[in-house]
Amino acid sequence: MSVLVTGGAGYIGSHAVIDLLSAGEEVLVLDDLSTGFDWAVQVPENLYVGDIADETLLARIIAERKVEAVIHFAGSVVVPESVVNPLKYYLNNTAKSRSLIEACVKGGVKHFIFSSTAAVYGMTGEAAVSEDVPLNPISPYGVSKLMTEWMLRDTAAAHELTYVALRYFNVAGGDPKGRIGQSTTNATHLIKVACQTALGQRPYIDVFGEDYPTKDGTCIRDYIHVSDLAAAHTSALIYLRNGGSSLVANCGYGHGFSVREVLRSVERAAGHSIEIRQAPRRLGDPASVVSNPARIKEALGWTPNYDDLDMIVSHALAWETKLRERNR
Known part of the structure; x- marks a missing residue:
C-alpha cells in the first residue's frame, strides 16, 4: 500500500515526503510543477506530473499503486491574491479538491489528510484560537479551504473514508539537514522575504501596517x-x-510573534540590520492569529521539536543562502 502526496514537489509537501519516507512509507507524488520543483522530490521515480483534477490519471495511480491514503497539499496559497482573483482559488482549492475526493471514493482510498489553514477562522478576537470557535474566513483563500473541509465532512459521513484536516498557522523554516526549503519564486512569506533582504536579494522589506x-x-x-x-x-x-x-x-505552537520581532530575529541570524519600510495594510490580514494546539497534541500525540523562532529563522536563512547558490 502507498501514500499519494499531492503537491509533493512544493514547500510543505516536499518536507512531508521526507518525513513519510523516514517513517518507512511508500510515497508517490502528484504535482503539476506550477509552483513546485522536481528536484525537491526525494523519490523522483515516483513523481507523477499532472493535475489533481485529472480523473483518468488519478484512477490509474490509485489502482496501479494501491493507494491507501492521500495527503493533499496542492493548491493556491496567497491570501491577497485570492482577494483580487477569487475564482482562481475556488477552482484550484475547491473545485479540484472535489475531483480529487471523488477519485478517492471511487478508488477505495481509506484515508485523506488535508492541508487546511487558520484562515478559516477570520477575526476571532480569541487570544488562542481553538477548533470550536465560529468560522468566519475573511478571504476567498480561507473560504476555499473551508469549503473543502465541508466536502470532506459530508463525504466521510456518506462513504468509508476517514480524514484529518490540519489547520496550519504560519509555516516557516527549512529542512534542518539543508535538503529542501521554501523555494517558490516571488513567495510572500514574511521570513523568506526577510531572509532574501538580509542576503541582498531585495533592497528592503515592507511592513504591512503598523497600527x-x-x-x-x-x-x-x-x-x-x-x-x-x-x-x-x-x-x-x-x-x-x-x-x-x-x-x-x-x-501551531500556541504562541505568537509580531512582524517586528521576526525581523529582529532575522537580523540576529544574519549578523546585520536590514532596511525596513512601512507600507499600508494588506487586504485580508487579521491583527493576531495564534493557535490553541491542545487537540493535536492529545489526539495525535504530536510533540514539536523546533519550537524556537531563532531556530526557525536560522534554518530559513541557511536554505535561502543555499538556494541563492543553486540558482546562480
Missing part, C-alpha cells in the same frame, strides 16, 4: 517550523490507520 491593536502595532502570527508540520501529517496517518475517527486540528 494594529498589538504590542508593537504589527501583526502577530503563530510560526510553526515546516518539519514539525510535516511530522504532524505522519502522525495523522498513523492515527487514522489505528482506527481514529475523522478530525480537524490546529497546527
Whole structure:
C-alpha cells in the first residue's frame, strides 16, 4: 500500500515526503510543477506530473499503486491574491479538491489528510484560537479551504473514508539537514522575504501596517517550523490507520510573534540590520492569529521539536543562502 502526496514537489509537501519516507512509507507524488520543483522530490521515480483534477490519471495511480491514503497539499496559497482573483482559488482549492475526493471514493482510498489553514477562522478576537470557535474566513483563500473541509465532512459521513484536516498557522523554516526549503519564486512569506533582504536579494522589506491593536502595532502570527508540520501529517496517518475517527486540528505552537520581532530575529541570524519600510495594510490580514494546539497534541500525540523562532529563522536563512547558490 502507498501514500499519494499531492503537491509533493512544493514547500510543505516536499518536507512531508521526507518525513513519510523516514517513517518507512511508500510515497508517490502528484504535482503539476506550477509552483513546485522536481528536484525537491526525494523519490523522483515516483513523481507523477499532472493535475489533481485529472480523473483518468488519478484512477490509474490509485489502482496501479494501491493507494491507501492521500495527503493533499496542492493548491493556491496567497491570501491577497485570492482577494483580487477569487475564482482562481475556488477552482484550484475547491473545485479540484472535489475531483480529487471523488477519485478517492471511487478508488477505495481509506484515508485523506488535508492541508487546511487558520484562515478559516477570520477575526476571532480569541487570544488562542481553538477548533470550536465560529468560522468566519475573511478571504476567498480561507473560504476555499473551508469549503473543502465541508466536502470532506459530508463525504466521510456518506462513504468509508476517514480524514484529518490540519489547520496550519504560519509555516516557516527549512529542512534542518539543508535538503529542501521554501523555494517558490516571488513567495510572500514574511521570513523568506526577510531572509532574501538580509542576503541582498531585495533592497528592503515592507511592513504591512503598523497600527494594529498589538504590542508593537504589527501583526502577530503563530510560526510553526515546516518539519514539525510535516511530522504532524505522519502522525495523522498513523492515527487514522489505528482506527481514529475523522478530525480537524490546529497546527501551531500556541504562541505568537509580531512582524517586528521576526525581523529582529532575522537580523540576529544574519549578523546585520536590514532596511525596513512601512507600507499600508494588506487586504485580508487579521491583527493576531495564534493557535490553541491542545487537540493535536492529545489526539495525535504530536510533540514539536523546533519550537524556537531563532531556530526557525536560522534554518530559513541557511536554505535561502543555499538556494541563492543553486540558482546562480
